[in-house]
Amino acid sequence: MRNPSFAAVAASITLLSSTTATYAASDTDIQAMKAEIQSMRQSYENRIAELESKLSKIENQKPAAQQAVAPAPVSARQSARTIRDNSFNPSVGLILNGKYSGFSEDNSAFAGFAVGEEGERGKQGFGLDESEFNFSSNVDDKFYGSVTAAIVREGGEDKIELEEAYVQTLPGMGLPKGMNVKAGRALWTLGYLNEHHAHTDDFADRPLPYRVFLNSAFNDDGAEASYVLPTDFYSEIGGGAFRGDDYPFGGPSGGGFDAWSAYARVGDDIGENQSWRFGVSILSGDAGGRGGNEDAVNFTGDSDLYAADLRYTWAPTGNPRAQEVLLQGEYFWRSEDGAYEDFGAGTGAVPFDDNAQGWYAQGVYKFLPQWRIGYRYSRLKTPDVPLGLLGSALDSSGYNPDAHAVMADWTNSEFSRVRLQYNHEELTRGQNDDQIFLQYIMSIGAHGAHKY
Amino acid sequence: MTMKRIFPALFFLGLMIAAPPGAQAKVNLFACEPEWAALARELGGDDVEIFTATTPRQDPHHVRARPSLIGAMRRADLVICTGASLEVGWLPILLQKAGNENAQPGGAGLLLAAELVPLLEKPVRLDRAEGDIHPEGNPHVHLNPHNIALIAQALTDRLKSVDAAKADAYQARFYNFAARWRDATQRWEQQAAGLKGATIVVHHKAFTYLLAWLGIQEAGVLEPKPGIPPTASHLEALLQKLTLVPARLIVRTPYDPADASVWLSQKTGARAIVLPFTVGGDAESGDLFALFERTIALLKGASGA
Numbered sequence: 001m002r003n004p005s006f007a008a009v010a011a012s013i014t015l016l017s018s019t020t021a022t023y024a025a026s027d028t029d030i031q032a033m034k035a036e037i038q039s040m041r042q043s044y045e046n047r048i049a050e051l052e053s054k055l056s057k058i059e060n061q062k063p064a065a066q067q068a069v070a071p072a073p074v075s076a077r078q079s080a081r082t083i084r085d086n087s088f089n090p091s092v093g094l095i096l097n098g099k100y101s102g103f104s105e106d107n108s109a110f111a112g113f114a115v116g117e118e119g120e121r122g123k124q125g126f127g128l129d130e131s132e133f134n135f136s137s138n139v140d141d142k143f144y145g146s147v148t149a150a151i152v153r154e155g156g157e158d159k160i161e162l163e164e165a166y167v168q169t170l171p172g173m174g175l176p177k178g179m180n181v182k183a184g185r186a187l188w189t190l191g192y193l194n195e196h197h198a199h200t201d202d203f204a205d206r207p208l209p210y211r212v213f214l215n216s217a218f219n220d221d222g223a224e225a226s227y228v229l230p231t232d233f234y235s236e237i238g239g240g241a242f243r244g245d246d247y248p249f250g251g252p253s254g255g256g257f258d259a260w261s262a263y264a265r266v267g268d269d270i271g272e273n274q275s276w277r278f279g280v281s282i283l284s285g286d287a288g289g290r291g292g293n294e295d296a297v298n299f300t301g302d303s304d305l306y307a308a309d310l311r312y313t314w315a316p317t318g319n320p321r322a323q324e325v326l327l328q329g330e331y332f333w334r335s336e337d338g339a340y341e342d343f344g345a346g347t348g349a350v351p352f353d354d355n356a357q358g359w360y361a362q363g364v365y366k367f368l369p370q371w372r373i374g375y376r377y378s379r380l381k382t383p384d385v386p387l388g389l390l391g392s393a394l395d396s397s398g399y400n401p402d403a404h405a406v407m408a409d410w411t412n413s414e415f416s417r418v419r420l421q422y423n424h425e426e427l428t429r430g431q432n433d434d435q436i437f438l439q440y441i442m443s444i445g446a447h448g449a450h451k452y
Numbered sequence: 453m454t455m456k457r458i459f460p461a462l463f464f465l466g467l468m469i470a471a472p473p474g475a476q477a478k479v480n481l482f483a484c485e486p487e488w489a490a491l492a493r494e495l496g497g498d499d500v501e502i503f504t505a506t507t508p509r510q511d512p513h514h515v516r517a518r519p520s521l522i523g524a525m526r527r528a529d530l531v532i533c534t535g536a537s538l539e540v541g542w543l544p545i546l547l548q549k550a551g552n553e554n555a556q557p558g559g560a561g562l563l564l565a566a567e568l569v570p571l572l573e574k575p576v577r578l579d580r581a582e583g584d585i586h587p588e589g590n591p592h593v594h595l596n597p598h599n600i601a602l603i604a605q606a607l608t609d610r611l612k613s614v615d616a617a618k619a620d621a622y623q624a625r626f627y628n629f630a631a632r633w634r635d636a637t638q639r640w641e642q643q644a645a646g647l648k649g650a651t652i653v654v655h656h657k658a659f660t661y662l663l664a665w666l667g668i669q670e671a672g673v674l675e676p677k678p679g680i681p682p683t684a685s686h687l688e689a690l691l692q693k694l695t696l697v698p699a700r701l702i703v704r705t706p707y708d709p710a711d712a713s714v715w716l717s718q719k720t721g722a723r724a725i726v727l728p729f730t731v732g733g734d735a736e737s738g739d740l741f742a743l744f745e746r747t748i749a750l751l752k753g754a755s756g757a
Contacts, residue, residue, distance in 0.1 A: 029572065144548075171553035178526050178551045228526045228550060234519035267519025272507050275518045313516060318507050319707045321514035369681050369709070413680060414541065415580060449545045452517050 090137030090145075091446035095199045097129040099439035104432070110208075111428040112382025112396025113356070114292025114299070114342075116215030116247040117154075121425075121435075122205065128153065129439070130198055132163060136448070141172040148197070163187070163197075163219060178228035185221045188240055189263050190281045191330045192309035194218055200450055202326065202364045203405055204421045204437040208378035209332045209358030213305055215247035218283060220259065233268040234277070242285070248303045248334075250290045259285025267452070272318040277452060281307045287338065297393055301338010301352070307331065311452070322369055329361035336383075342392035350388030357381040362405075370412060376405040401427040415443045479615045482524055482555070484533035484543065485512050487594040488565065488607075490731035490740045492532060494629045495608050499618050503528070508733040511707045512538055513584065513679065517545035525550035528561070530614050532607060535564025536571060536591035560613055566591050568606050569599040572660050583677025594730070595662035597637040597744060604629060636741055641666075644748045650755055651697060653690070653722065655682075655704035655713060658729060662747065671699040674712045682712035694720050700755045705729040723754045 136146035166184030222242030244258025267277030360378035382396035409419035483489035554561030571589030
C-alpha cells in the first residue's frame with residue numbers, strides 16, 4: 001500500500017490491544033470467554049456434522065441430483081430457526097407516583113374561572129397521582145411509536161386514561177433535515193411544561209395558569225410538525241392541527257379540526273455554565289361547549305391562548321450533577337369570544353368577549369447532588385364580567401388569585417425522588433388555604449432521557 | 453384579533469429564512485466527550501469542524517439535553533460518542549430531536565467507541581439496586597491507549613466515508629498518529645512499570661481501564677454503588693477494609709466532589725489526587741498524548757514509584 005510501515009503498525013496495534021484485553025479481563029470475563037469458546041466449538045461441530053450428513057445424502061442421490069440441482073439446505077435452515085418473538089418487545093417503563101395531601105380550607109374554587117377536572121385541587125389524604133406505564137419502540141426504519149397510559153381513580157373507580165399514544169417520524173423517513181411529524185394523542189408543544197410528563201415537574205402540582213387555562217396539560221388528538229432550523233444556535237418552529245376535544249376546547253364539534261397551534265423557540269449556551277431557552281406559542285380553536293366546575297359552567301365560542309416561556313439553567317463548572325440553579329417562567333394571555341352560562345346560578349347564555357392572564361415564575365436550587373429546594377409564585381388576572389354573569393362562579397369581583405409554593409426534594413438516584421411541598425393559596429377573596437404534600441416519584445424499567 | 457393574523461405570518465417568515473446553507477467545506481463533527489474531540493483533531497486536522505458536547509469538568513453521565521446540543525447535533529455530519537449507555541440520559545433526545553439522518557443508531561454517521569473495544573465489568577446481576585450500572589459494561593474505555601488505537605482506526609474509516617474526497621489525507625494522518633501512538637504507548641508502559649501492583653482507591657469506577665492497563669489494584673470505591681454519592685457508613689467500612697490492605701492513592705476526576713477523598717486521605721494517610729481523566733482535565737493535558745503523560749506522571753509522583 002501507500003505506506004509500507006502501515007501493516008507493521010496495524011499488526012503491532014492489534015497484537016498489543018489483544019494482549020492487554022486478555023490481562024485486563026476479570027475472572028467473570030474469562031469465564032464468559034471460556035463459555036463462548038465452548039459454544040462456538042459446539043456450534044462448529046454441529047455444523048460439520050450437518051454438512052457431512054448432507055454431503056453423504058447428496059452422494060447417495062447423485063443420479064437424481066444431476067437432473068435438477070435442487071436447493072437442498074432450505075429444510076435444514078428452517079429447522080435451525082429459533083423463535084425470538086420477544087426480542088422485539090418495546091421498551092417498558094413504569095412511573096409510580098403517589099402523594100399525601102393535606103389542606104386547611106374546604107373550598108378550593110377559583111375566583112373568576114371555571115376549571116376542568118384536572119385543574120381542581122387534588123384529593124385530600126393519600127392518593128395515587130398518576131402512576132403511569134409507557135411502551136415505546138421504533139416501529140420500523142421510518143416510524144417510532146409510544147403509548148403512555150395513566151391509572152387514575154375517578155368517582156371511586158380505577159380507570160385507565162390514555163395520556164399519549166402517538167407515532168412519530170424517524171430521520172429515515174427522508175423528511176427535510178431537522179423535521180419531525182408526530183400524530184395521535186400527545187402532550188403537544190406549548191409553553192414549557194405542557195410537553196413534559198407531570199412526574200418530571202419540579203413541584204408536586206402544576207402552577208395556577210396550567211390548572212386554569214389547560215386543565216393541567218393539552219393532549220388532544222391531532223398531529224404536529226416541528227422543524228429545527230439550520231442556525232448556529234438552537235431554533236425550532238412548529239405547529240399542529242387538533243380535533244378540538246380536549247380542554248380548553250371540547251364539546252360537540254362539526255368538522256374534524258377545530259383547533260390549531262404554532263410555536264417558535266430559540267436557545268443557546270452562555271459560556272460553559274449557563275443555558276437558556278425562550279419560546280412563544282399560540283393555541284387557538286373553537287370550544288363547542290366546554291364544561292367547567294364539574295359541568296356547572298359552560299363556554300361556547302373562540303378561545304385563543306398565547307404563551308411565552310423562558311427557562312434558564314446555571315451549573316457551576318457546567319456540571320449539573322453537583323449543583324444547579326433552574327429558573328423558569330411562563331406567561332399566558334387568553335382571549336375568549338363567545339358565551340358563558342352558569343347553570344348553578346341560572347344565568348342563561350351570556351355573551352362574553354374579554355381576556356384573562358396568568359403567569360408563574362419558579363426557581364429550583366440543587367445545593368447537594370441529592371438535595372434540591374425550590375420556590376414558585378403563580379398569579380392569575382381575572383377578566384371583567386358582563387352584567388349577566390354578576391354573582392355567578394365567573395364573577396371574581398375584581399379579585400386575582402395567587403399561590404406560593406415551597407418545596408424540598410431528595411433524589412436518591414435518577415430513578416427515585418421524594419418531595420415535601422408547602423403551598424399557600426388564595427384563590428378567592430378571604431381564602432387562606434395552607435397545603436402540604438408529601439410525594440414520591442419512582443421509575444421502573446426503561447426510563448427515557450429527559451428534555452431540557 | 454390582529455395578533456391572530458400576525459403570528460402565523462411570523463411563523464412562515466421564519467420558515468423562509470431557514471434556507472439551508474451551501475455545501476460545507478469541512479466535516480461537522482459532534483463529539484460527546486473531550487477525549488473523542490481530541491482524537492478527531494488528531495485524525496481530522498483542519499478538515500473537520502469539531503463541536504464538543506461536554507467539558508472536562510462535567511460528568512458525562514449527567515448532562516442536560518441543552519438547546520445548543522440539539523442545534524449542534526442537527527448540523528453534524530459525523531457523531532462520535534462513548535456509548536455503552538454513558539450518554540443514555542441525554543443523547544437519545546438529541547438524536548430524536550435533531551432529525552438528522554446522518555446520526556442515527558446503527559448508521560454510518562454515529563460512532564460509539566465502546567462498541568469497538570472489549571468492555572470490562574459487565575454486570576453479572578442486572579438490577580438497579582446495584583446503582584447506576586451499565587448493562588454493556590464499564591463505559592469509560594478511553595484511559596487505555598490500546599483502546600484509543602482501535603477507536604482511531606474506526607474513526608478514520610468513518611471520516612473517509614463521510615468525506616471521501618479527502619480520504620488520502622485522513623489515511624495519512626492515521627498512519628502518522630498510529631506510529632506516534634504506538635511509540636508513546638510503549639514508552640508509557642515502561643515508565644509506569646513501577647506502578648504495577650500498586651493499590652488505589654477510586655471515587656467512581658471511572659479509571660477501570662487505566663488500572664487494568666497498568667496492572668494497578670483497585671482497593672476500593674468511594675461511591676457505595678456506581679452513581680450513588682459516598683455515604684458515611686460506606687466510608688467507615690472502606691476505612692476498616694483499608695487498615696488491612698492499605699492503599700497508596702485516592703484518585704478522582706475533576707468533576708467528582710472532593711470531600712470524601714479528602715476525608716479518607718486524612719484518615720489513612722493515602723494521598724488524594726485529581727487525575728485529568730480527559731483531555732483538558734487540567735492545564736497540562738492539552739491533547740491525548742499529554743493526557744497520558746500527565747496521568748502517569750501524577751500517579752508516579754504521588755505514589756513515589
